Amino acid sequence: MFRYFGVVFLAAFPSIALACSCLHAPLERHVSDARDIYVGVLVSSRVVESESGEDWPHIEGTLRVETVIKGSPNQVEIVRTGFGGGDCGIPMTVGRAYVIFIDNDRRSIGNCGASEQLRRYEEKRYIERLKGIVYDQTL
Numbered sequence: 001m002f003r004y005f006g007v008v009f010l011a012a013f014p015s016i017a018l019a020c021s022c023l024h025a026p027l028e029r030h031v032s033d034a035r036d037i038y039v040g041v042l043v044s045s046r047v048v049e050s051e052s053g054e055d056w057p058h059i060e061g062t063l064r065v066e067t068v069i070k071g072s073p074n075q076v077e078i079v080r081t082g083f084g085g086g087d088c089g090i091p092m093t094v095g096r097a098y099v100i101f102i103d104n105d106r107r108s109i110g111n112c113g114a115s116e117q118l119r120r121y122e123e124k125r126y127i128e129r130l131k132g133i134v135y136d137q138t139l
Contacts, residue, residue, distance in 0.1 A: 020088035022112035030114035031133045034101040036071030039118060039127065040064055042094050048080070058082055061092050063100065069130045071102070079107045079115075088112055097123065099130070 031037065040063030048060050058080050065073050079100060082089025088110040092098070097118040100109060109115035118126065 020086055020111050022088065024112070027114060027130075028133055028137070030101050031070065031130060032137055033103045034070060034114075035104075036073045036102040037069040037100065037130060037134070038065045038071075038073045038077070039067040039069070039097055039099050039123065040077060041066060041097050042092050043076075045092055045094060056082065056087060058087075059089065059092060063098065066097070067127060069099075069127060070134050073102070077102075077107070079109050081109050084111075090115060090117070093117075099126065 042061050043064050045059055045061040047057060049057050059082070060078060060080050063077050063079065065075055065077055077100070079102070081092065084091040090098075090109055090111060097120060099114070099116060099118045101114045102109070103113075
């Protein structure tokens with residue numbers, strides 16, 4: 001009877017079964033690994049379905065870059081992420097600001113990295129902290 005409890009429990013609460021799981025690294029590691037770090041405002045987003053069946057559906061977001069912290073991103077950047085939840089994507093809302101850490105050419109972001117929505121009231125302090133880490137790593 002108890003072995004069926006787990007199956008019933010996961011069926012009743014599927015979000016638990018689909019949880020995103022990753023090891024979180026310190027912020028300094030994310031800064032070191034990133035090629036580009038910037039703050040951008042999401043100006044548009046769209047759902048991209050897999051045409052080949054090899055990729056999962058994902059969200060493609062277009063960001064207007066406001067502040068460059070590291071690297072040399074374009075004035076407008078396109079990133080991709082999952083839907084959130086089990087696929088480790090970052091929920092994105094048009095008009096909101098995000099700090100984006102890009103470490104590869106696929107321009108993928110997710111919960112296992114340091115990219116996240118940025119609260120405007122914390123923006124100045126957070127940007128200063130990131131720039132301090134970048135500076136310390138260049139010494």
